[in-house]
Amino acid sequence: MSALSYDQLLHLAFRTPDDAARFLTEPATTAYADFERAPQTDLAFRFERVRLGVAMALMKLLADLGDHEESRRVLDVLHKATRARSVADIDATITRDAKLFERLYTNLYVNEEGELLLNLFERTLDADSQPLMDEAIAEALEVAGELDFSPDDEHDDED
Numbered sequence: 001m002s003a004l005s006y007d008q009l010l011h012l013a014f015r016t017p018d019d020a021a022r023f024l025t026e027p028a029t030t031a032y033a034d035f036e037r038a039p040q041t042d043l044a045f046r047f048e049r050v051r052l053g054v055a056m057a058l059m060k061l062l063a064d065l066g067d068h069e070e071s072r073r074v075l076d077v078l079h080k081a082t083r084a085r086s087v088a089d090i091d092a093t094i095t096r097d098a099k100l101f102e103r104l105y106t107n108l109y110v111n112e113e114g115e116l117l118l119n120l121f122e123r124t125l126d127a128d129s130q131p132l133m134d135e136a137i138a139e140a141l142e143v144a145g146e147l148d149f150s151p152d153d154e155h156d157d158e159d
Contacts, residue, residue: 005137006032012144013057027082028053048090052082058121073100
């Protein structure tokens with residue numbers, strides 16, 4: 001069920017054909033199944049790939065929810081990291097652009113949905129076990145199914 005939930009989350013986040021073609025590459029789409037089949041020696045790397053996929057989905061949802069450029073930049077870094085061949089390469093890719101992650105939270109206005117996505121993003125980055133990651137995926141999948149991406153401004157009047 002977890003690989004299925006992971007796949008559903010990716011497809012909810014990257015719902016347009018252009019987004020799917022760009023972001024739903026083989027390393028991203030097979031990450032959870034690869035993790036489940038990984039030998040003990042490769043487990044950490046495969047887990048990091050799952051983390052990247054979930055984090056990418058959350059950043060895409062946040063970017064689409066508020067047309068937020070910083071989220072798009074972080075998404076690009078995460079996507080670049082999916083091409084890494086080791087945990088050290090993933091860390092190096094993320095570290096090179098650490099300032100983008102810091103700016104993600106600077107001067108950012110988010111509504112309740114955006115705040116929930118950011119909290120899930122943090123939980124994804126902090127998850128250090130399969131059960132914690134599965135919880136984050138399940139919650140992200142639930143939230144993604146309920147988000148309203150309509151361009152109307154009715155939510156802006158609620159203060």
